[in-house]
Amino acid sequence: MPNPSNPRRLPGIVLVSVLIAALAGCATSPTGRNQLLVYPADQLDAMGIQAFEEMRSQLTVEEDPEINAYVRCVATAITDELSDKNTNWEVVVFTDDNPNAFALPGGKMGVYTGMLKVAENQDQLAAVLGHEVGHVLAQHGNERMSQQQITNVALAAAAGSGYVDSVSMQALGLGAQIGILLPYSRSHESEADIIGVDLMAEAGFDPRESVQLWKNMEKAGGGAPPEFLSTHPASTTRIDDLIGKMADALHTYNDARAKGKKPECK
Numbered sequence: 001m002p003n004p005s006n007p008r009r010l011p012g013i014v015l016v017s018v019l020i021a022a023l024a025g026c027a028t029s030p031t032g033r034n035q036l037l038v039y040p041a042d043q044l045d046a047m048g049i050q051a052f053e054e055m056r057s058q059l060t061v062e063e064d065p066e067i068n069a070y071v072r073c074v075a076t077a078i079t080d081e082l083s084d085k086n087t088n089w090e091v092v093v094f095t096d097d098n099p100n101a102f103a104l105p106g107g108k109m110g111v112y113t114g115m116l117k118v119a120e121n122q123d124q125l126a127a128v129l130g131h132e133v134g135h136v137l138a139q140h141g142n143e144r145m146s147q148q149q150i151t152n153v154a155l156a157a158a159a160g161s162g163y164v165d166s167v168s169m170q171a172l173g174l175g176a177q178i179g180i181l182l183p184y185s186r187s188h189e190s191e192a193d194i195i196g197v198d199l200m201a202e203a204g205f206d207p208r209e210s211v212q213l214w215k216n217m218e219k220a221g222g223g224a225p226p227e228f229l230s231t232h233p234a235s236t237t238r239i240d241d242l243i244g245k246m247a248d249a250l251h252t253y254n255d256a257r258a259k260g261k262k263p264e265c266k
């Protein structure tokens, strides 16, 4: 005889929904998009810092003081515009010919020396870094990992196996680099473009140079795109979208210049 205090057995999909609702924080991205975020922000920060330390130990850190001062000047101008003053941003230059750059949760930024040949001036480098910081501000890493996690939970539930075990195992076993350094989706890319062009303009960098940057990227791509290019395709759609944002960005830029924000990074 069944115990009347036992709840009726719920179908897997209801259980999954309850679990996701319990785990997930509902959030809104800086451009107003609804996001499902499963992981606490401080966990992403810890993963970002761990991934960064792994990269620092694997790559060659650039020692040239002028190059470091130049990159730090641009990066600081960008991060000074962020409303979150609790994050202590660190930027490291890596000696590597690939035109690559990244920003990670936890306030870490990396720029390869190869990027300085594609981003030809301070404004273009600001476009790169504004875009990368945009990914972090919009919590794209958390969102992407959350989507993967939910897929895993749903698959495990559908298979009728112990989904809770699957959740905890995935959370524990996920390598920091694997979780954080995958290519972003097209919607994440265009959101990072929107945030980035705004951020660079607020810091007093010329937003029109973002268009030239992506044209340079396209040219640098050639036959076999290096890492950054394969994860950040410089499509004509992307360039057209940026041009569409330019009137607003120029307004922001002119305001910033009028307020005396005139970075001179050399």
Ligand SMILES: [Zn+2]
Pocket (backbone or CB within 6 Å): 131, 132, 135, 184, 188, 189, 192, 232
């Ligand atoms: Zn991107």
